[in-house]
Amino acid sequence: MIEARPEDTVLDCLLTIKRTVDPTLAFRYSCGHGMCGSDAVAINGTPTLLCTATVKDWAKPAGTAIQTDDEGFRRTDGVDTTADAADAGEPQSASTASDAASLGVIELAALPGFPVQRDLIADIDPMLDQLKKLKPALEADGVLATTKDGKIDVFEYLQNPEQLAQYERLTNCIACGVCEGACPVFAGGDAFIGPAALIWSSRFINDSRDVKAAERMDAIDTADGVAACQSVRACSRQCPRGIDVGEEMWQIVAKVRER
Numbered sequence: 001m002i003e004a005r006p007e008d009t010v011l012d013c014l015l016t017i018k019r020t021v022d023p024t025l026a027f028r029y030s031c032g033h034g035m036c037g038s039d040a041v042a043i044n045g046t047p048t049l050l051c052t053a054t055v056k057d058w059a060k061p062a063g064t065a066i067q068t069d070d071e072g073f074r075r076t077d078g079v080d081t082t083a084d085a086a087d088a089g090e091p092q093s094a095s096t097a098s099d100a101a102s103l104g105v106i107e108l109a110a111l112p113g114f115p116v117q118r119d120l121i122a123d124i125d126p127m128l129d130q131l132k133k134l135k136p137a138l139e140a141d142g143v144l145a146t147t148k149d150g151k152i153d154v155f156e157y158l159q160n161p162e163q164l165a166q167y168e169r170l171t172n173c174i175a176c177g178v179c180e181g182a183c184p185v186f187a188g189g190d191a192f193i194g195p196a197a198l199i200w201s202s203r204f205i206n207d208s209r210d211v212k213a214a215e216r217m218d219a220i221d222t223a224d225g226v227a228a229c230q231s232v233r234a235c236s237r238q239c240p241r242g243i244d245v246g247e248e249m250w251q252i253v254a255k256v257r258e259r
């Protein structure tokens, strides 16, 4: 049991648990403010960020017949409350107040779709590998700008506001993996490179300064690329950066197919 307030984040709770109950509890975080994307987990089965999820938004009524072991962890199958749920990569939960019934229960698990490294830490390398494969860096031909007396000053990469608007929203992606964890097709990235990789690819395909759009579209015009997207749109619901991932998937799939 720990003390928590409704406005506390789930990350606050975990830090308290780590300081006061179980120093071995493993979870990943960095900025604490929804900017770095390092702390994606499943909360009550939904992929989201620990640092932006508040107790009041996610605590469920304690409900009936919740079985907890001596350390406060709960088994959702109600069978074996003594097994090491962390080692098994199964959901764990912790009461979030001294009186669990007052604030309820939050169930946590590592981000779905990825191998569990330990406790709430998922190995997101499969996503990062897919991102890297698609070469997520601008490849642009700069225009030489000169000073009044004709000397070379700087390279300029000119773009008007309408061209910027084509891709600017996609630059908000922080590669947290929440959309991948929500995608029923991704599951580790073998069959589908995943929505995050396609978002990053789309970000450069839609950038008027980038000169590799054709190659980038070739790279995702594959069986495990746009062809694998089933348009389930589960990826849209929880993007912490407000990207309508499902809609963006739709746009990039159409763009590749209509070439």
Ligand code: SF4
Pocket: 037, 172, 173, 174, 175, 176, 177, 178, 179, 180, 195, 196, 199, 238, 239, 240, 241, 242, 243, 245
């Ligand atoms: S699109 Fe959104 S949910 Fe997906 S990785 Fe980027 S920030 Fe995370």
Ligand code: FES
Pocket: 029, 030, 031, 032, 033, 034, 035, 036, 037, 038, 039, 049, 050, 051, 052
């Ligand atoms: S800790 Fe950086 S996004 Fe949550």
